[in-house]
Every structure is written in structure tokens, then in C-alpha cells.
Amino acid sequence: MPKMSVGFAMVLLVLGNIVAVLSDALIKNMPTGTAVYQFVLFRQLTAVLMLLPFCLINTKSKLFSHVKWHFVRGHVWLFGAIFxxxxxxxxxxATVNAIFYTAPLLMLPLGFLFYRDKLTIPTIAVSIIGFIGIIIVVQPTQISLAAISALIVAVTMATNNLLIRKLPYHHNVVQTLFLTNLMGIPFALSLAIWENQPLDWSPLLTAASSNLFILIYAGICVFVYRTVEAHKISSAEYTGLLGAVVVGIMWFDEVPDMSLVIGSALIILPLVWLAALESVKHKK
Known part of the structure; x- marks a missing residue:
């Protein structure tokens, strides 16, 4: 796959994150008591149905060859969807999205562990400052299972983005998304059965709609992270936080407090600086 410019990749990530906020808002708007595992299964199934026609068009590549990493990534994806x-x-x-957007921060140490990506003094400093920002947003004195769940989502997002490098190149973006969702269906079905809730079709439309938005975001992630090193563009992911604040105020009457503003700034601004620093080095 040919390389794209850092600037174009960051524009795509900005658009993807705006779309992802709409997916989050639809999920948040679901009635209390919705069966979680059943809803996640609906998302997996609707994703596969949406993507299947596009996979059938391209019959030249072997869809089910070399699917080991698709299987791993599919279950990481499923795990993240539940939390x-x-x-x-x-x-x-806005609080959830602030925690979600620590994923690019987590990609720095995880990139070192997975691929021995180089950790410089600036990247280490950004990680430390970002960690302080996470503490301010989460507020350990008020920590809850929901906050822990959001942090788990951030870890799965970072892991998924880094695992893209392991995927076979003969699978295009649509096939990658198809296989990611398909591989998780058996386990999602077993969780829905274990949940033992009456079958409720009412969340199906929400599942399909939110899924459409998140598939657009995931497709953009696959496209850009396959062609550009993660540390150069990951700061663009944070633009979705502004969208989350706006949607939270307009849709749910959620006004962010000062701790969210300060913590988010400590997470975002150092990464923006790091991206600018990397861009200058690249030009040299």
C-alpha cells in the first residue's frame, strides 16, 4: 500500500473521530437495563451483514487465508465493545471520551513492547504528563467500575490499532473489518446465551446505526495506521473529544467540569506537541 502524507492521515482521523462520537451518543441514549451482551451481538451481526456484499464483490483475494491475527484482533475488539x-x-x-482518547497515549509504551518502537525523551515525557492527565480525569478518590471499564476500552483500542501491522496485506479495509467482526460472533453469541435475557429486538436499529458510524471510524484507522507510523498521527484522535463535549451538552445536558478540562489538556496538548516535533523531524 502506498504511503500517504502525515497531514492527510490526520485529517482522516479527525473525520473518523467525529463520526465515532455519534456512535457513542446513540449507545448512551439506549434505555437503562438493555441486555449488554445481546446488544454487542447485534452489533457484530449487523456489521457482518453490512460488509458482506462488499466482500463478495472482491473474490480474487482469499478471504479466509491467514486469519490468525484477525481472530486475535476480533476478540480484542469484542472485549472493548462490551466495556x-x-x-x-x-x-x-465527554468524560468517557476523555478516557477513550488515552488510547494514543497507551500506544507509545505498547508500541515499544510489541514492536520495539523507539521511545525518546519526548515520548517518555508525554507519557508521564498524559498519565497525570488520566488521574485528574478519572479522579482516584471517586473511581468507579465505569471509569475502569472506560480505561479497559482505551487499552483495547490501542492494542487493536497496533495489531493492524500484523494483518495480511492482501486483505483490504472492508475485508479486515468483516473478519474482525465475524471472528467474534461465536463468543458474542455464547455471552448472550449466558446472559439469559429475553430476546429484545428494540435495540437492533441502534446497534446497526452506531455500528455504521464506528465501522467508518475503524475503517479509517485501518487505512491510516497501515501506512503511517502511529506516533506521528495519533494525536489527531483527540479532536473527537471536542465533539463529545458539544454532543454531551446539546444531547444530554452534560456540562464538563474543570477537572475534565485540565486533565484532557494534559493528555492532548503534549501529544499534539509530539506530533508537531515528529513532523519537523520528518521534513528534515
Whole structure:
């Protein structure tokens, strides 16, 4: 796949994160008591149905060859989806997104562990400052299962983005998204059965709609992280936080407090600086 410019990749990530906020808002708007595992299963199934026609068009590549990393990534994706629903149902939209957007921060140490990506003094400093920002947003004295759930989502998002490098290149973006969702269906079905809730079709439309938005975001992530190193563009992910604040105020009457503003600034601004620093180095 040919390389794209850092600037174009960051524009795509900005658009993707705005779309992702709409998906989060739809999930947050679901009635209290919705069966979580059943809803996640609906999302997996609707994703596969949406993507299947596009996969059938391209019959030249072997869809089910080399699917080991798709299987791993699919279950990480499923794990994150479950905790995403739990956190969105319990926390303000902007707070959840602030925690979600620690994913690019987590990609720095995880990139070192997975691929031995170089950790410089600036990246280490950004990680430390970002960690302080996480503490301010989460507020350990008021920590809850919902906040922990949101942090787990951030870890799965970072892991998923880094695992993209392991995927076979003969699978295009649509096939990658199809396989990611398909691989998780058996386990999602077993969780829905274990949940033992009456079958309720009312969340199906919400599942399909939110899924459409998140598939657009995921597709953009696959596209850009396959072609540009993560540390150069990951700061663009944070633009969605502004969208989350706006949607939270307009849709849910959630006004962010000062701790969210300060903590988010400590997470976002150092990463923006790091991206600018990397961009200058690249030009040299």
C-alpha cells in the first residue's frame, strides 16, 4: 500500500473521530437495563451483514487465508465493545471520551513492547504528563467500575490499532473489518446465551446505526495506521473529544467540569506537541 502524507492521515482521523462520537451518543441514549451482551451481538451481526456484499464483490483475494491475527484482533475488539457499552451507560459522554482518547497515549509504551518502537525523551515525557492527565480525569478518590471499564476500552483500542501491522496485506479495509467482526460472533453469541435475557429486538436499529458510524471510524484507522507510523498521527484522535463535549451538552445536558478540562489538556496538548516535533523531524 502506498504511503500517504502525515497531514492527510490526520485529517482522516479527525473525520473518523467525529463520526465515532455519534456512535457513542446513540449507545448512551439506549434505555437503562438493555441486555449488554445481546446488544454487542447485534452489533457484530449487523456489521457482518453490512460488509458482506462488499466482500463478495472482491473474490480474487482469499478471504479466509491467514486469519490468525484477525481472530486475535476480533476478540480484542469484542472485549472493548462490551466495556464501551458499560462505561457509556454510566458516565458523562465527554468524560468517557476523555478516557477513550488515552488510547494514543497507551500506544507509545505498547508500541515499544510489541514492536520495539523507539521511545525518546519526548515520548517518555508525554507519557508521564498524559498519565497525570488520566488521574485528574478519572479522579482516584471517586473511581468507579465505569471509569475502569472506560480505561479497559482505551487499552483495547490501542492494542487493536497496533495489531493492524500484523494483518495480511492482501486483505483490504472492508475485508479486515468483516473478519474482525465475524471472528467474534461465536463468543458474542455464547455471552448472550449466558446472559439469559429475553430476546429484545428494540435495540437492533441502534446497534446497526452506531455500528455504521464506528465501522467508518475503524475503517479509517485501518487505512491510516497501515501506512503511517502511529506516533506521528495519533494525536489527531483527540479532536473527537471536542465533539463529545458539544454532543454531551446539546444531547444530554452534560456540562464538563474543570477537572475534565485540565486533565484532557494534559493528555492532548503534549501529544499534539509530539506530533508537531515528529513532523519537523520528518521534513528534515
Amino acid at each position: 464501551m457499552v458499560l462505561s457509556l451507560q454510566a458516565l458523562p459522554l
